[in-house]
Every structure is written in C-alpha cells, then in structure tokens.
Amino acid sequence: MRECIIKKEEADELDIVRLDGALDSYSFPRLETTLNGLRDSQRNRVILDCGGLDYISSAALGALIGFARRARENGGDLKLVRLSPKIYNIVELLGFHKILEIHSELDEAAAKFRNG
Amino acid sequence: MMEQPASGAFLATFLFFLLALTSGALFFAVNVIRRLRRERDELNHQKEVIFGFIHDVGDVFVHSEDVDLDRMLSRVLFYAERTTHAGAGAVYLYDKTEDAFRARAVSGIFPPLTGEPDARLEKAVSKSQHIERLIRARPIRRGEGLVGEAADFGVPILIEDAERDPRVPQYDHEFLRIRSILLVPMRFLQRILGVLVVVNRVDGRPFIQADLSLLQALADQASVSIHYAGLRDSLDEKQRIDHDLHVARQIQTALLPKAIPRVEGVELAAFNHPAQEIGGDYYDFIRIDEEHLGIAIADVSGKGIVGAIMMAISRSVLRAQAAVNRNPSEVLMAVNRVMFEDIAEDMFVSMLYMVLNVRTRELVVARAGHERPAWSRAHEKSFTIIDSPGLALGIADKETFEGALREETVRLKPGDVVVAYTDGVTEAMDEGGEEWGVDRFLGAVSNAAPDGANAVLNNVQQRLMRFVGGVEQYDDMTLLALRILE
Numbered sequence: 001m002r003e004c005i006i007k008k009e010e011a012d013e014l015d016i017v018r019l020d021g022a023l024d025s026y027s028f029p030r031l032e033t034t035l036n037g038l039r040d041s042q043r044n045r046v047i048l049d050c051g052g053l054d055y056i057s058s059a060a061l062g063a064l065i066g067f068a069r070r071a072r073e074n075g076g077d078l079k080l081v082r083l084s085p086k087i088y089n090i091v092e093l094l095g096f097h098k099i100l101e102i103h104s105e106l107d108e109a110a111a112k113f114r115n116g
Numbered sequence: 117m118m119e120q121p122a123s124g125a126f127l128a129t130f131l132f133f134l135l136a137l138t139s140g141a142l143f144f145a146v147n148v149i150r151r152l153r154r155e156r157d158e159l160n161h162q163k164e165v166i167f168g169f170i171h172d173v174g175d176v177f178v179h180s181e182d183v184d185l186d187r188m189l190s191r192v193l194f195y196a197e198r199t200t201h202a203g204a205g206a207v208y209l210y211d212k213t214e215d216a217f218r219a220r221a222v223s224g225i226f227p228p229l230t231g232e233p234d235a236r237l238e239k240a241v242s243k244s245q246h247i248e249r250l251i252r253a254r255p256i257r258r259g260e261g262l263v264g265e266a267a268d269f270g271v272p273i274l275i276e277d278a279e280r281d282p283r284v285p286q287y288d289h290e291f292l293r294i295r296s297i298l299l300v301p302m303r304f305l306q307r308i309l310g311v312l313v314v315v316n317r318v319d320g321r322p323f324i325q326a327d328l329s330l331l332q333a334l335a336d337q338a339s340v341s342i343h344y345a346g347l348r349d350s351l352d353e354k355q356r357i358d359h360d361l362h363v364a365r366q367i368q369t370a371l372l373p374k375a376i377p378r379v380e381g382v383e384l385a386a387f388n389h390p391a392q393e394i395g396g397d398y399y400d401f402i403r404i405d406e407e408h409l410g411i412a413i414a415d416v417s418g419k420g421i422v423g424a425i426m427m428a429i430s431r432s433v434l435r436a437q438a439a440v441n442r443n444p445s446e447v448l449m450a451v452n453r454v455m456f457e458d459i460a461e462d463m464f465v466s467m468l469y470m471v472l473n474v475r476t477r478e479l480v481v482a483r484a485g486h487e488r489p490a491w492s493r494a495h496e497k498s499f500t501i502i503d504s505p506g507l508a509l510g511i512a513d514k515e516t517f518e519g520a521l522r523e524e525t526v527r528l529k530p531g532d533v534v535v536a537y538t539d540g541v542t543e544a545m546d547e548g549g550e551e552w553g554v555d556r557f558l559g560a561v562s563n564a565a566p567d568g569a570n571a572v573l574n575n576v577q578q579r580l581m582r583f584v585g586g587v588e589q590y591d592d593m594t595l596l597a598l599r600i601l602e
Contacts, residue, residue, distance in 0.1 A: 025419075058415075058417045058464075058466075059417050059418065059419075059462070059463075062417050062462045062463055062464050062511060063462045065461075065462070065511055066461045066462045069461065093466075093485060093486075093487065093488075094464075094466060094485040094507070094508045095484075095485045095505070095506055095507030095508060095512075095520055096485075096507070096508070096511075098507055098512070098516060098519075098520045099507070099511070099512055099516065
C-alpha cells in the first residue's frame with residue numbers, strides 16, 4: 001500500500017488537510033497528530049480532502065468520527081470531501097454518511113462552513 | 117731504580133682505573149638493576165591491570181543473560197574507568213529510529229562533546245546532574261563530533277593532549293575541562309552499535325596506547341552482549357504481541373458456536389477463517405423459541421485483546437436481548453444503547469442480525485453497518501441483495517442510530533439460499549494485491565447454491581483459497597449460509 005502523504009493548508013478560517021495514499025493503522029497516527037494539533041490551537045473548522053485517498057481502514061474511519069464529534073462540540077466540524085466511489089461505498093455501508101458531513105467538492109464544504 | 121716510581125705511578129693509575137671501572141660497572145649494574153626492577157614493577161602492575169581487567173570483563177558478562185541493557189552498560193563503564201584510570205565516561209548507543217547516537221550510560225562529570233552547556237547550568241542546584249541530563253537528552257548525529265567520527269570510521273581515537281586539539285570542545289569551567297580523551301567504537305559483525313568514551317585520567321597523565329588496547333578489548337566484549345540484548349528486546353516485544361494475539365484468539369474461539377445447531381426445515385453452514393492479525397469476526401445462531409432462529413454475523417473494528425473484549429460484550433448483549441425480543445431491529449437498538457454508553461468512542465461493531473421464522477419462512481433482516489446479505493432464489497441465476505439501512509453499533513447516539521435503522525422482510529421459498537459474510541472474504545488479496553471482490557464471491561455462491569448451504573460454503577472456501585494462494589490474510593474471513601429445505 002502507498003504511504004499516506006498528509007499536507008495541511010490554511011485558508012482563512014478553515015484548515016484543509018489533504019490526504020494522498022492509504023490510511024491504515026500505521027499511517028493513521030500521523031493524521032491523528034495533525035488533527036490533534038489543529039484542535040489544540042483552537043482550529044475546529046477542518047476539511048479533509050480525500051481526493052488522493054485510495055484506502056481507509058475501518059478503525060481510521062471510526063477515529064475520524066471522534067474528531068468530527070469533538071470539533072462540533074467546539075463549534076466547528078470535520079467535513080470530508082472528494083471521496084472516491086470505493087471509499088464512499090465503505091462509508092455508506094457502515095452508515096457513517098449519517099454522522100459525517102460529506103461533500104463532493106471542496107468549495108461546497110467551504111461554503112457550508114461560511115453559511116453555517 | 118728508575119722504574120720504581122714509574123711502576124708505582126702505573127700501579128696507582130691502574131688502581132685508579134680499576135676503581136673507576138669497577139665503580140662505573142657497579143654504577144652501571146645498579147642502574148641496570150634499578151631499570152629492571154622498575155620494568156618488573158611496571159610489568160607486574162600491567163599484569164595486575166590485565167588480570168584485573170580480565171576479571172572485570174568476566175564479571176560484566178558472566179550474568180549478561182539476565183541483566184538488562186542499562187545495568188550492563190553502567191557496569192561496562194565502571195570497569196572502563198577502572199581499567200584506564202579515567203575520571204568520567206559515557207557509552208553512546210546507536211538509535212535506529214533517530215538515526216543518531218544517544219548516551220545510554222554516563223558516569224562521573226562527563227563534559228558534553230557537542231554543543232555548549234546551556235545557560236541554566238549556572239543556576240542548576242546539582243551541576244553534575246544538570247550536565248548528565250544534558251548529555252542524555254542531546255542526540256549525536258552520524259559524523260558529528262568525535263563520537264560521530266569514531267563511529268563513522270569505526271576506529272579508536274586517542275587524544276593525549278586534548279586541550280590543543282581543535283576537535284575537542286574547550287570549557288571555562290574547571291570541572292568540564294577535557295585534558296585527555298579516548299574513544300573506541302563498539303562493533304558487531306561490521307555494524308557500529310555505539311561508542312565508548314572515557315576522559316581525563318585521575319592521575320593527571322594522558323591516556324596511553326595501552327589504555328586504548330584495553331578499552332577496545334572491553335568494548336569488543338560489550339558489543340557482543342549489546343547485540344544480543346537488542347535481539348532479546350525485540351524478541352520480548354514479539355513474544356508479548358504473540359501472547360496478546362493468542363489470548364485474543366482464545367477469547368474469540370470461545371465465543372464462536374461450538375457446533376452448528378440442527379433446525380428443522382433449514383440447512384445451516386458457517387465458517388470462520390482466522391487471520392494473522394485478529395480482525396474480530398463473530399457469528400452466532402440463537403434459538404429464540406420453537407419457531408424463531410436468530411442469525412448474527414459481526415465484525416469488530418478493534419484488533420487484538422481490545423477487539424476480542426468488544427466482541428464478548430456485543431455477544432452478551434445480543435444474546436440477552438435476542439432471548440426476549442423477536443424483532444431484530446429492536447434487538448440491535450438495545451445493543452447499540454449499551455455499546456454507545458460503554459465502549460470507546462472511536463470503536464464500533466458492524467453487525468447483521470436476522471430472525472428466521474422456520475414455519476412461515478419469513479426472514480427479517482436488520483443491518484447495523486454490515487455487509488448486505490445475498491439472497492439466491494431457487495432456479496434463478498441472479499441474486500437479490502437485501503438492503504436495509506442502518507449504522508454500525510456503538511458509534512452513534514440513540515436518536516441517530518434508531519433514526520437510521522430500518523428492517524427488511526423477505527419471504528423465502530424452499531431451495532432459496534441466503535449468505536452473509538464479513539469484508540475479509542471479499543477483500544481477501546492475492547500475491548499481486550488484487551482483491552477477490554464481490555463479483556467473484558457471488559459467482560462462487562450461485563454456482564453451488566443448488567446443492568445447498570454446505571456446498572456454497574465449500575465452493576467459496578475452495579475458490580477463495582485458490583485465488584489467494586499461499587498469501588497470509590490480514591483480516592478474518594467469515595461466511596454463513598442457510599437454505600430453506602422442502
């Protein structure tokens with residue numbers, strides 16, 4: 001599996017975390033560090049760009065829900081964008097599309113943050 | 117007569133020379149004896165040092181089987197100082213994760229070999245403790261300073277007059293001054309494990325070649341033990357993980373049905389193929405009453421012991437609820453209420469729970485985020501995927517979970533086959549990393565469905581094993597099948 005490359009960008013009030021590769025139990029701790037860092041600096045409006053993501057383990061998905069929940073408790077959210085059909089199928093099978101907010105495009109999620 | 121005085125003078129001269137010669141010889145002899153004595157003493161001293169050293173080396177390593185690395189290193193250091201009469205010393209070991217050397221043992225006031233002591237030194241209550249903390253905290257990169265040099269080239273470095281050598285840091289503090297320094301590499305099978313360093317002989321004299329030879333001999337011995345201690349550490353870690361997996365496997369095995377129940381009018385079959393790492397699959401058949409049979413299949417998101425315990429909790433709650441409720445969605449709702457309260461927020465369980473009325477052949481399906489079951493009708497090649505919306509257990513609150521869950525009811529006929537599975541089956545990989553996939557799986561099911569539930573099971577297993585070859589799978593594979601009999 002491809003090693004996951006994690007890139008973080010700041011855009012106004014938002015943070016965009018771009019994923020490229022596979023998120024499994026080995027690479028997830030690095031994403032966890034990034035997301036914890038954002039939370040610690042009170043940056044709770046995060047968009048996770050999954051455009052380059054080709055695998056995600058179910059444990060990693062569970063952990064993302066935890067992050068989204070805590071972001072919401074602090075007035076923000078963790079929204080997922082640009083999921084491949086394969087990854088969307090996994091999310092949908094688990095029913096997690098009922099918990100996580102998912103958008104097809106980044107602008108759409110950003111607009112949702114702006115307009116509440 | 118003329119010769120007399122001459123002979124007298126000659127005698128006197130002769131005597132004088134004889135005396136001079138004798139005393140010279142005597143003087144010479146005394147000197148020789150003195151030198152020989154000194155040499156003998158020195159040799160005796162060296163012999164003592166070497167015997168002492170041999171004894172020390174034996175003492176360091178005789179118990180190396182049951183001594184931990186840090187304790188062994190401080191003993192190496194103690195004897196290194198004793199052998200070379202050094203005032204302070206340190207053992208630097210290579211740390212693979214950092215790709216740097218770190219001081220694993222420090223003795224005496226060992227001055228930093230790279231960087232400067234920080235400003236807090238002046239305020240430190242115990243200066244020696246402050247310096248030791250500094251040395252332990254500061255990694256030395258490959259090729260950095262004298263330690264890096266000794267490691268990179270794998271050769272010992274002896275600097276007799278360190279105060280004139282530009283490679284040696286100079287400090288104003290008297291207690292940090294380095295007058296003489298000796299570094300030897302620690303090697304095992306061409307690999308550099310670390311560097312042993314001593315500074316400043318207590319007698320104020322510089323280190324000599326003999327000190328270097330003894331220190332290198334000690335370092336060579338220590339390297340063997342360090343190498344095996346490292347192996348032992350990773351072996352211990354592996355054994356711990358293996359033990360955890362073994363315990364988890366025992367729990368999981370204990371939770372699975374010992375035998376497939378015999379139910380009139382239905383043929384049942386199931387298999388669970390455990391993976392290298394535990395995926396936490398679970399299946400169950402629950403006799404609710406004479407007419408109703410509960411059928412469950414689940415996959416826990418956590419691995420190892422945590423996953424096994426999660427599975428044990430879900431099973432207990434499921435069995436308790438199933439016994440008092442014939443409605444599968446209500447059972448799952450009750451399970452979720454308990455799980456959401458009690459388990460870590462990141463973990464979840466996907467579960468499919470179906471209740472079959474063996475008399476009416478009505479199958480009610482409730483799905484908590486699990487793979488959808490496939491329904492193969494008798495005399496038909498195509499499948500119906502029984503889809504019913506729902507969320508995995510343990511991750512959503514009551515409102516969200518119960519708002520999402522809907523059950524589906526299907527009326528089965530004789531010859532119909534229903535299969536349920538975990539993603540380990542369809543995501544099983546071959547050598548090239550290709551997944552077996554849902555299509556190949558359904559192909560294997562439909563091919564054998566006319567011959568019954570056990571035939572389906574065997575066919576899926578055979579084709580799956582042929583596909584993956586000898587490749588070890590990372591996730592559990594679980595499959596269950598039922599066929600309605602005439």
